[in-house]
Every structure is written in structure tokens, then in C-alpha cells.
Amino acid sequence: MANWRHMETKVLEEQYSPSCWSLRMDKDAVIKAHVKELTEGTQRSRGITHTLLNVSYGSEVGEKLDIYLPSKSIGAFPLLVYIHGGYWQELSKEESGFLAAPLVAKGVAVVAVGYDIAPKGHMDLMVSQVRRSVAFISQQYPLSRGLYLCGHSAGAHLAAMVLSTAWSEYGVKPDIKGVFLVSGVYDLLPITRTYVNLPLQMTEEVALRNSPMQHVQEVKSVFKNCRIVVAVAENDSLEFHRQSREYFQSLQELGLNTSFSVVANTDHFDVIERLCQEEYVLTQMILEVILDA
Numbered sequence: 001m002a003n004w005r006h007m008e009t010k011v012l013e014e015q016y017s018p019s020c021w022s023l024r025m026d027k028d029a030v031i032k033a034h035v036k037e038l039t040e041g042t043q044r045s046r047g048i049t050h051t052l053l054n055v056s057y058g059s060e061v062g063e064k065l066d067i068y069l070p071s072k073s074i075g076a077f078p079l080l081v082y083i084h085g086g087y088w089q090e091l092s093k094e095e096s097g098f099l100a101a102p103l104v105a106k107g108v109a110v111v112a113v114g115y116d117i118a119p120k121g122h123m124d125l126m127v128s129q130v131r132r133s134v135a136f137i138s139q140q141y142p143l144s145r146g147l148y149l150c151g152h153s154a155g156a157h158l159a160a161m162v163l164s165t166a167w168s169e170y171g172v173k174p175d176i177k178g179v180f181l182v183s184g185v186y187d188l189l190p191i192t193r194t195y196v197n198l199p200l201q202m203t204e205e206v207a208l209r210n211s212p213m214q215h216v217q218e219v220k221s222v223f224k225n226c227r228i229v230v231a232v233a234e235n236d237s238l239e240f241h242r243q244s245r246e247y248f249q250s251l252q253e254l255g256l257n258t259s260f261s262v263v264a265n266t267d268h269f270d271v272i273e274r275l276c277q278e279e280y281v282l283t284q285m286i287l288e289v290i291l292d293a
């Protein structure tokens, strides 16, 4: 396939419109079903787990997170921080607890992070917010049995940016033991040439500064032993496959502990929705990584 720089805008925009590639439903239906699945799943998780909702990790209204806790826990549990997707302009933490039930049942606490989506938030702010949320959690739970990150789509981009944080500026060094990046974007430059950038208004400079592909060296210097799983939905577009593969390859070339998975029979949306199911291959992979540590 052509290099993205040589694609017509229409073709590039289609590559970066995940809803065009689902084999299950049409464009509008798949997004509607996605929001419904995440919302209902989050309601279910809230009904069956002990929760701490709207915990502030910063002074801004949007700087809040929800914690889903295992029962009978005394603080010595692993924590999985989930960063939602939605192209930095949709969704919120209110639909982001859907994955908690099967993890909490195995003794893993789940944190759903809220951040200021565009147009209120801009890229530098969102990156700073997710970094501060992880710093906050690591200070709040010093006895935890390790921190894990999971991000979907734009949230996988933000999780990858957390990995390349200069932690000295945050006064902590979180014990991040594993990261699950699902159908993410790691080079923001192509995005600047699409409709996705309308509310974001990123310049090329902002896009480069916030592209995980540009910051893999920082990952190496801090997280030599962290397990990094790069996963992409089988039915994601070629550009999404390329982005995941290239990010994985850069990490691998640096000798990091990383693996690459194409999740069979999934599209951009159910690849993450299905984390509410215990038997789903990605849920099992996450549990194996966390419980084997």
C-alpha cells in the first residue's frame, strides 16, 4: 500500500476512520453499538464491584478517575489503569469501567482515567493529564503489586506516551510492569492531515512532540523489563496495522520485552469491548501477564 504521505485525503481519511472497516455493522451502527456496550458494561461493573468514583488526581474538573476494587483487599493488589479511546474527542471515564468485572474477580484493581477531550483539551494537556493520573495512582497505592496500563485507540497512544515520561518532573517512578496497547496510533503526523484534527488543531510540531514513535529511547531508559503487548484488531485498516507493527518493531529493536498480536475476528471496536468477557483471548492475556508477575 502507498505511503500515507502519497494518499489522497479521501483515502487517508478512510484509513483513519475505524468504523469503515467493521465487518459486523455499518459505520454509524458500529459506533452506536460500541457506546452502548461500554456504557452497559460499566454499569454492570459498578453494580458488582466496590468502587471509588470521581477521585481527583488534579485540580481541574476533568482530572478525575474511577477505581474498581477487589473485595477483601488490603492494598496489596495489582492495579490496571485503563485509558479510553475515542480519537481524543469522544467517550469518558463514565463508559470506561466495562473491563473491570473479570479483572476485579481475580484480585486486580481497575482504574478508569478521565481526561479533557477536545476541544476543551488539547494534545499536550491530555498527555500531561494521563501522566499525572499514573503518578497519582502510584503515590496513592505504594503497596500495590505493580501497575499495569491498558489503552484503546487514542487511549493506547496516551498509554504509550505515559511510557516515555521523564518521571523526575513528576517526583515519582511508577512501578509499571506491563502495558497493553490495543489498536493504537503511535505516529500522529498522518492524523494532522485528516478530519480527526479539526477539534484537535495540532500543528506538525505538536504532533511530533506527542508521537510515541519519536520517544522510544525514553521507554528503554526507564522500563527495561516492562512487558509491552502491542495488539491490533484483525479487521482494523492497513494504516492501523502499519502503525502497531512499526511501533512494536521500534521497541523490539531496542531490546525491550515486547510482543505483537493480531486479535483474530475482531474489529476496532469489539477488540476492546470484549474485555468484559473473562474467556476473551485478550482478557486471558492480560490476566496471565499480571498474575504470572
Ligand SMILES: N[C@@H](CC(=O)c1ccccc1NC=O)C(=O)O
Pocket (backbone or CB within 6 Å): 016, 017, 018, 019, 020, 031, 034, 085, 086, 087, 090, 091, 152, 153, 154
Ligand atoms: N470517526 C471515527 C469515530 C471513532 O473512532 C469513535 C467514535 C466514538 C467512540 C469511539 C470511537 N473510536 C474509538 O474508540 C470512526 O470513523 O470510527
